[in-house]
Structures are given as C-alpha cells and as structure tokens.
Amino acid sequence: DVEAPELAELLAYLKKMVFWSKVEPRDATAELALLSVVGPDTATVLASAGMPVPDGTESDRAAAIEGGGFVRRTARLGKDAADVVVPRHALDAWWERLTTAGARPAGTMAYEALRVEALIARNGLDTDDRTIPHEVGWIAPAVHLSKGCYRGQETVAHVSNMGKAPRRLVLLYLDAGDEQLPTMGDPVMMEGRAVGRVGTVVQHHELGPVALALVKRSVPVDAELTAGADTPARIDPNSVPADEPEPPGRAARAGLRRR
Incomplete structure (x- = not known):
C-alpha cells in the first residue's frame, strides 16, 4: 500500500533487497482493489456482507476472504474500521454487497476528512524531505527498533x-472560508517567522476547516498562528502527543554521570 508516484522506486528497491528469502515483490495494482469500511457498525456490516470479521487483536488482525483478498481490521480512522482488499474484477460485486449490508457510500473527500481528524499522515502530503518517522507517528506501526540495517536507521x-x-x-483549526484556506506546503507562521508546514487541508463535517501541520516542538500549544495567506489558525490541544519519557540512552548517560 504505497502512494502511486512512489511505486516504481519502492518496488525496485524491494527487488534489490531479495537475497535468500523466497519472495517475489510485484505491483498488484491491476489485481487488487481496496475498499474501506469505517464506523461503529463495521463488524456488523462485514458479517452481513459475508466477510470474515477479525477482532483486531495482534493475533487476529486480518483474515482471508473466500475467493481472494482479505479483511484487515484497523482503528486508524475513528474507533473502528476495516480495509477490505478484494480482486479488482470483483470490486463492483463487493461494493454492492457492502452497501446492501448497511454501509453508506462515501468518497475520498469524506475519507480524507476522517484521516485528518485521526492525525494520520499521508506520505508526500503531510511530509517533506526532512520528515522522520517520530514526527508523524510512524514508529509504533511501521518501524522495528530492534531490526538490523535499514535506510535511515542511524537517525x-x-x-x-x-x-x-x-x-x-498537529491538527490545526482554520478560521477561514473555502476561498481563504491554505494549501499543502504553505508555511505556518508565528510572530512573523515560519514555524511549520501545512499538510492536508479538508472541510470536516463537524470540525469545519482543519488541516494537518508539522510544527516545531517549541511552538506553544496556545500560540496564535497563521497558515498560508494569513489564515488564522490554532492548534487542537488534544492533537499534541503527551510528553515522552526520557529516552533510554539519555537516562543511561545521566546515570553514568551520577556515579
């Protein structure tokens, strides 16, 4: 699952990394399609559509669909959701089964609004060439800190x-109408200096105009900010991660100094 412009480069890299393992990376875009079921009735809809319903725990996160494809339970978008990967030739049939089972059709605008609300960064939109996994919440779901060598391991x-x-x-609340909204890549400003970068900008059905933004850690949560062409913005305090405990390396070094 990768952004389309990055597919060729990633596939080429993965093929280079095949040594002794019996694996064959390939582009499966023409073979498989993805549907997302989101909301508190996810499990009911999946069961009614004749799909397996994994419970989402570590040991039961995904299950195969008879006839090809799989269901992957996830809590990324809201409290409950599932990615349904099906054979592309059967996409219309599975769409019909899911909507008949109670799922209401929604487009990418609705999906993106839920993604922004859930603080899920999208590579290339909410990241730049300086982004590291720690900044966008990718350590837990995507990085194995005990693994051997990989690109960017030292950082x-x-x-x-x-x-x-x-x-x-962070999530930014924007005080503007459609015609004044910032765009991806615009700076986030505080007291006349750039302190961040705007990512995805959406209109949310409850929150109104909001955006994801990468901002400097030193920016106060209650700071008066502007985004793009002087659009007033403020940080949602609930989107700011809790203070992290002291890193183990720093704690160990401090312990050695006290001896």
Missing part, C-alpha cells in the same frame, strides 16, 4: 535513544 535510533523529534504533527 531513527539516535532520536529514539538520545533525544526528541524536532517537529510534531
């Missing part, structure tokens, strides 16, 4: 063991 290990990420992903 990831250093921040995990010795420090904190220089920026953090």
